Amino acid sequence: MHAVEVENLTHYYGERKALSDVSFQVDEAEIFSLLGPNGGGKTTLFRILSTLLLPTEGAARIFDLDIGTDSSRVRQQIGIVFQNPSLDIKLTVRENLVHQGHLYGLHGGTLRSRIDEMMGRLKITDRASSLVETLSGGLRRRVELAKGMLHHPKLLILDEPSVGLDPGARHDLWQYLESLRDSEGVTILATTHLIDEGDRSDHVLILNQGLVVGSGTPRALKQQIGGDIIALTSKDPEVLSRKIADTFDLKPTVLNGSVRIEKTSGHEFIAKLIEAFPGTIDSVTLAKPTLEDVFIDRTGHRLWEES
Amino acid sequence: MNILLGSLTLWQRELVRFFRQRSRIVGAFGSPVVFWLLLGSGIGRSFTLPSPEGTMNYMEYFFPGTIVLILLFTSIFSTISIIEDRREGFLQSVLAAPVPRSTIVLGKVTGATTLALIQGMVFMVLAPFVIGVSPTAVLITLVILGLVAFGLTALGYVIAWSLDSTQGFHAIMNLFLIPMWLLSGAVFPASGAPVWLQWVMTVNPVTYGVAAVRWSLYGTSTYAALGGPAPARSLAVIVLFGIAMFVTALAVTHRR
Numbered sequence: 001m002h003a004v005e006v007e008n009l010t011h012y013y014g015e016r017k018a019l020s021d022v023s024f025q026v027d028e029a030e031i032f033s034l035l036g037p038n039g040g041g042k043t044t045l046f047r048i049l050s051t052l053l054l055p056t057e058g059a060a061r062i063f064d065l066d067i068g069t070d071s072s073r074v075r076q077q078i079g080i081v082f083q084n085p086s087l088d089i090k091l092t093v094r095e096n097l098v099h100q101g102h103l104y105g106l107h108g109g110t111l112r113s114r115i116d117e118m119m120g121r122l123k124i125t126d127r128a129s130s131l132v133e134t135l136s137g138g139l140r141r142r143v144e145l146a147k148g149m150l151h152h153p154k155l156l157i158l159d160e161p162s163v164g165l166d167p168g169a170r171h172d173l174w175q176y177l178e179s180l181r182d183s184e185g186v187t188i189l190a191t192t193h194l195i196d197e198g199d200r201s202d203h204v205l206i207l208n209q210g211l212v213v214g215s216g217t218p219r220a221l222k223q224q225i226g227g228d229i230i231a232l233t234s235k236d237p238e239v240l241s242r243k244i245a246d247t248f249d250l251k252p253t254v255l256n257g258s259v260r261i262e263k264t265s266g267h268e269f270i271a272k273l274i275e276a277f278p279g280t281i282d283s284v285t286l287a288k289p290t291l292e293d294v295f296i297d298r299t300g301h302r303l304w305e306e307s
Numbered sequence: 308m309n310i311l312l313g314s315l316t317l318w319q320r321e322l323v324r325f326f327r328q329r330s331r332i333v334g335a336f337g338s339p340v341v342f343w344l345l346l347g348s349g350i351g352r353s354f355t356l357p358s359p360e361g362t363m364n365y366m367e368y369f370f371p372g373t374i375v376l377i378l379l380f381t382s383i384f385s386t387i388s389i390i391e392d393r394r395e396g397f398l399q400s401v402l403a404a405p406v407p408r409s410t411i412v413l414g415k416v417t418g419a420t421t422l423a424l425i426q427g428m429v430f431m432v433l434a435p436f437v438i439g440v441s442p443t444a445v446l447i448t449l450v451i452l453g454l455v456a457f458g459l460t461a462l463g464y465v466i467a468w469s470l471d472s473t474q475g476f477h478a479i480m481n482l483f484l485i486p487m488w489l490l491s492g493a494v495f496p497a498s499g500a501p502v503w504l505q506w507v508m509t510v511n512p513v514t515y516g517v518a519a520v521r522w523s524l525y526g527t528s529t530y531a532a533l534g535g536p537a538p539a540r541s542l543a544v545i546v547l548f549g550i551a552m553f554v555t556a557l558a559v560t561h562r563r
């Protein structure tokens with residue numbers, strides 16, 4: 001059984017196609033990232049999987065339960081952390097958690113001890129009686145996590161969980177997600193537009209303009225790129241790119257004013273380049289491919305760029 | 308099971324939030340009382356109506372209408388929070404919870420009805436001094452107030468659910484809800500109004516709410532001398548209006 005199975009999911013908002021024939025599977029107890037630029041379809045997919053939106057076409061199952069026909073049982077299995085806050089800021093931390101527990105059928109002593117447990121794990125016990133409006137962004141996100149995990153869901157779905165968090169809080173967040181996976185076997189599905197979060201995941205699905213443009217472990221995805229990434233700066237990158245293409249039978253790309261080449265044994269190739277075009281290259285960088293390079297390779301533009 | 312626990316928890320949330328925001332208490336309770344004091348004292352003797360005990364002054368006439376205005380304001384200010392819940396994000400987590408959507412309607416409408424009733428009861432403390440009512444009459448009035456508050460709250464819910472801004476709600480309140488109250492017999496009796504206004508007042512459901520409160524506070528003989536819809540008819544309209552609005556609230560909540 002898979003934690004999540006998505007089959008040929010397509011979604012339209014009126015005329016606009018937000019998702020186009022998306023299929024993938026998420027194994028149990030893995031951290032699965034949906035990586036892509038804003039407007040790439042991540043949030044639409046998030047809303048469908050959290051049962052808030054019915055897809056135009058296709059099917060999605062969570063632990064073999066259909067999200068459309070069995071939504072109420074699906075909801076019991078999943079914990080959701082929204083990108084926009086879902087806390088009532090006029091209530092205290094504990095009050096927010098109590099209401100959440102009641103909505104998921106928990107009550108009495110069971111609920112009380114579960115709330116204490118979650119507040120302890122997320123280190124918010126000392127803020128139990130604080131109104132949420134007095135908490136910092138990082139603390140609020142921890143309350144959101146406690147809220148999402150309160151009813152022991154087997155799958156936690158998060159929409160851009162690290163937006164608005166400082167590096168320290170982001171680190172804590174990921175450490176918590178990893179501990180959920182390792183100690184409780186919880187499956188984590190998170191949308192992100194950050195490369196390094198993709199790298200920390202067990203599996204990455206890259207979405208661009210509603211289409212799946214890559215899927216696999218971060219390692220496998222990066223290995224699909226031929227070797228190293230060489231980036232060159234020059235006064236006239238277009239001219240340099242054409243010259244390289246003619247001389248070496250390669251397909252360099254020009255991105256943000258630099259010429260980008262994928263090549264095995266890059267360090268040896270750099271020497272040849274410098275010799276072939278003396279004086280035209282201002283700087284050279286050599287790097288192992290990142291998930292961003294995978295994205296560029298598949299889409300022809302950077303993650304942050306408008307297409 | 309989940310629907311009851313869920314509704315109860317949302318009901319409780321309404322109450323806690325309300326009492327934490329003092330400006331809301333002042334807004335919903337204070338303004339009608341100020342209207343009552345100013346209009347009642349100002350118009351005072353220039354307004355007289357026949358009554359079995361002689362004549363009725365304006366403070367006495369305006370009293371039932373003021374309670375209904377308190378109910379209306381509290382209902383509006385409580386249901387307007389749906390718009391805030393949607394905008395601030397709380398609603399999304401309720402929509403994603405394993406409870407039917409009717410939980411939201413039930414929690415919100417009963418919560419707001421309770422608040423309206425509490426505010427109405429506070430004002431009712433003045434009733435023995437203004438009108439001279441018996442304890443039985445007070446009890447009957449409270450039941451009627453509960454029914455009226457339920458209908459108004461459900462109406463407020465239906466309006467608020469489809470709106471995205473509180474400004475929009477204020478516009479509807481000024482253009483639609485306040486006139487409904489003005490033309491309910493709360494401020495002036497239908498008997499002296501032009502025929503077209505009398506028609507509007509006859510189809511206005513709030514008319515029957517005010518009439519029922521008036522009947523239970525004044526007693527049958529005084530009410531009869533004033534004239535107005537028959538008490539049984541008023542009660543029937545209030546109950547039917549409440550049911551109709553609640554069903555509409557359920558329907559709109561399932562649609563969006």
